[in-house]
Amino acid sequence: MNTRVIVKKSTYRDSISLMKISNSISKLPGITQAAVVMATELNRRVLSEAGFVDAAIGSASNNDMIVAIEAKEAASLDAALTETERLLSPGEKPAGEEAPPTSLDEALELFPDANLAVISVPGQFAKREAMHALGRGLNVFLFSSNVSREEEVELKKVAKEKRLLLMGPDCGTSIINHKVLGFGNTIREGTIGLVSASGTGLQEVTTLIHKAGLGISQAIGTGGGDLSEQVGGTTMIQGFEWLEEEEQTKVIVLISKQPAPGTMEKVLEVARRSRKPVVVNFLGGVVSPPLLGKLRSANTLEDAARIACELAGIKPGGAAFIIPKETISVALANHRKLARSQQYIRGLFSGGTLCYESETILQPLFGEVFSNAPIKPENNIPGDAPSKKHTCIDMGAEEFVEGRAHPMIDFSLRNLRILQEAKDPETAVILIDVELGYGSNDDPAGQLVPVIQQAKVLAKEAGRHLPFVASVVGTEGDFQGLASQEKALSGAGVLIMPSNAQATRVSALIASGETIEAAIFGRSN
Amino acid sequence: MSEKKSSKEKTILTEKLKVVNVGISTFADDLRSQGVKVVHVDWKPPAGGDIEMLKLLEKLGL
Numbered sequence: 001m002n003t004r005v006i007v008k009k010s011t012y013r014d015s016i017s018l019m020k021i022s023n024s025i026s027k028l029p030g031i032t033q034a035a036v037v038m039a040t041e042l043n044r045r046v047l048s049e050a051g052f053v054d055a056a057i058g059s060a061s062n063n064d065m066i067v068a069i070e071a072k073e074a075a076s077l078d079a080a081l082t083e084t085e086r087l088l089s090p091g092e093k094p095a096g097e098e099a100p101p102t103s104l105d106e107a108l109e110l111f112p113d114a115n116l117a118v119i120s121v122p123g124q125f126a127k128r129e130a131m132h133a134l135g136r137g138l139n140v141f142l143f144s145s146n147v148s149r150e151e152e153v154e155l156k157k158v159a160k161e162k163r164l165l166l167m168g169p170d171c172g173t174s175i176i177n178h179k180v181l182g183f184g185n186t187i188r189e190g191t192i193g194l195v196s197a198s199g200t201g202l203q204e205v206t207t208l209i210h211k212a213g214l215g216i217s218q219a220i221g222t223g224g225g226d227l228s229e230q231v232g233g234t235t236m237i238q239g240f241e242w243l244e245e246e247e248q249t250k251v252i253v254l255i256s257k258q259p260a261p262g263t264m265e266k267v268l269e270v271a272r273r274s275r276k277p278v279v280v281n282f283l284g285g286v287v288s289p290p291l292l293g294k295l296r297s298a299n300t301l302e303d304a305a306r307i308a309c310e311l312a313g314i315k316p317g318g319a320a321f322i323i324p325k326e327t328i329s330v331a332l333a334n335h336r337k338l339a340r341s342q343q344y345i346r347g348l349f350s351g352g353t354l355c356y357e358s359e360t361i362l363q364p365l366f367g368e369v370f371s372n373a374p375i376k377p378e379n380n381i382p383g384d385a386p387s388k389k390h391t392c393i394d395m396g397a398e399e400f401v402e403g404r405a406h407p408m409i410d411f412s413l414r415n416l417r418i419l420q421e422a423k424d425p426e427t428a429v430i431l432i433d434v435e436l437g438y439g440s441n442d443d444p445a446g447q448l449v450p451v452i453q454q455a456k457v458l459a460k461e462a463g464r465h466l467p468f469v470a471s472v473v474g475t476e477g478d479f480q481g482l483a484s485q486e487k488a489l490s491g492a493g494v495l496i497m498p499s500n501a502q503a504t505r506v507s508a509l510i511a512s513g514e515t516i517e518a519a520i521f522g523r524s525n
Numbered sequence: 526m527s528e529k530k531s532s533k534e535k536t537i538l539t540e541k542l543k544v545v546n547v548g549i550s551t552f553a554d555d556l557r558s559q560g561v562k563v564v565h566v567d568w569k570p571p572a573g574g575d576i577e578m579l580k581l582l583e584k585l586g587l
Contacts, residue, residue: 012569014549063570100567107545111564115540118556120548121568124576129547129568138545139537143552165537179542179559182552218538242538438555 001032002077003070005047005054007039011065013088014120015405018065021087025069028083030076036084039064040403046413062122062403104132118181119168120144122403126169127151134158134166141181142168142223145398149230152223156234165242166235168223172199172406173439175206175219182221183408183439186477190215192308193249195239197222197256200351201283201301203435203473205255208305208499210475214312217248224352227259233267240267244274251311252278253304257356258285258375271295277311279304283353284360284375301357302501323502328517330495331506334429335513337465342428345507346421347392348414350407351473351500354433355394358504365508365519366390372397387421390511392431408440411447422455422466428511429467430455433500436474436485443480445488452492467510468494471503 013021018036025034033050037043039060047057052068060066067084071077101107108114117133119126123146133140134155142155147169159166167174173184180186183199187206192214196202202219209216220243222235236254243249254271259282271278272293279296280287281304287297296311298304345362349355355373362369369375372383373394381388383399395407395414407414414432421427434444441447452468459466470489474482486496497503505520544563546553553565571579 010570016549016551063575100565102567102569104545104547104566107547107564107566111543111545111562114543114545114564115537116542116544118544118546118548118552120552122570125570128571128579133545133547143548163536176537177540177542179556179561181556242536246538438559439551 001070001072002074003052003054003068004077004081005052005056006067006081007056007060008065008067010063012038012063013065015401015403016409019405019410021084024087025080025084028076028080030072031080032070032072034069034080034084036065036067036088038062038403039066042399042402042404046404104129104136108136115139116141116176118143123147123169127155130155130166130169131158134162134164137162137164139165140167141174141221142166142171143182144168145170145401149225149228152225152231156226156231160234160238165220165238167221170225171221171223173202173219174221175216177218180438183406183435183437184219185210185437185473185475187219187475188215189217190312191217191248191250192253192312193217193243193246193251194219194253194255195222195236195243196220196254197224197226197236197259198283198353198356199224200433200435200473201255201257201281201353201357203351203437204301204354204357204500205253205281205305205308207473207475208302209309211498212305212309212314214309214314217246217250218243224257227256227263227267229260229262231263233259233263236267237270240270240274244276250276251308252276253281253308254278255281255283255301255304255353256285257283257353265291268292268295279307279311283356300361300501301353302499305499323497323505323521327495327497327506328509331509332513332517334465334467334495334510337467338428338510339425339464341425342464343389343511344387344426345390345392345429345431345511346387346424346427347431347504347507348417348421349392349394349433350396350414351433351435352394352396354471354473354500355392357500358392358431361501361504362390362392362508365512365516372399387424387427389426393417406439408435408444411441411444411451415447415451418451418455419458422458423462425462425464427459427466429469429507431503431507432468432470433503434470434472434474434485434489436472436478436480436482438479440480443485445485445492449488449492452489452494456493468492469497469503469507469510470494471497471500473500
């Protein structure tokens, strides 16, 4: 094999552009593997695990770019390097087209009436750009992660004073005036308004509302840190008050992972004064009746969607949120095919909130669920450590995305993990989520199906049957096509469920069989 | 905004989105495909990505 590693000092491209370049180079004739990445610690480790050994990799810093290519023959390698340079070059502008602005100020000269900045620069620069945008009177959608709580507090104080909306940091999605920002789905217009501190939580609830035949007015993302003690729910309260004023919104849904207790009380106090019906879904958090008052509480994202739909006018039970008997039979049939060693669920999630939701469903059933984002601190395991008993891994956690595209786009790390779980004789079922819509991979099923097939073969060679369960977060309006994606996965033997909560319960049934059936369905189905 | 709501201040929820995109270029493409006017900034880390140098430049007001 011929390999070449080139470090380009102080050279920057965003992770999604680089992933696309890496994919193009990997497909060239004679190329066995290729990566064009920013030299973050994670990427340096991934390169070394992929067999690229070069001193230059070790000495590269976060601001450098690494081009690493492996080819069967030297000629292919040279051609790939030339093509990489071509793809990295700025490209020629068509005649008459101006070079793009290189700063926010330059952009505002061209577009003085802009009212929103979408910012997705590396975390260490994010506060600087966001503060500048707020200073120029722009609302901000701040996708960047790795921003400190102190910085978040400072930014939100300024935004509130200026009556501007700061969505984020670490905000994956919002739907404002029916336009999707970041990652999100094509959702029908309607009367349900959402404020969410969790990106995939917002995607799951909005798509379930859509599938039930209703729609949304606004879906405001706050960023995952908003309901921390320090930040105090600033954006959630602001978003809530704005939805309260907005005429199109008739029902309000609040979504978060378990908030800090003081912040939860503060948010609920505001919500209790609402003139509109409110559904609260604080995953993993118990809201006491006095705090809740007339607010409706939902245990799962699916419950939140169901209750919101009922409050917005769909008849109770009108939305299809029940697991059909035939599916239960299929799950039990899968359970009977398992070897004795196969006892545990392995959930590999690209959606952090879906990971958390699965943990909240599995924990009462099995006692302990291990995770890199656990409900209970004592169940913490590192994301790159082997799974332990029932395990749910958030593959979108910061440890997996430093300088890399999110797993909703870049499937490589989750695919490796799927194969790893397939080799483990204790794995009973692999549970995954798939997100469609803006921002996500063009063909998630195309990325997953070959790996699922390979995983099933690996298990079969070891004498095991390996079931897969998935839920697809998406609508028929998403460009990837919900029906075709589900069909492709289903064709590879994946059991498709309409929500993550249902996929999780079916996985529990596959892993444990009839013994757990009453516990699963006695709870909430 | 309707006349009835004129006592309330305008917010982004009542305005047409006009976006400056700083960072990942596909976010700009996705917004354009939804009919949103977007200007994309070809962003590079300031001060060559050197945070200490950047803090110094900011202190100096550069």
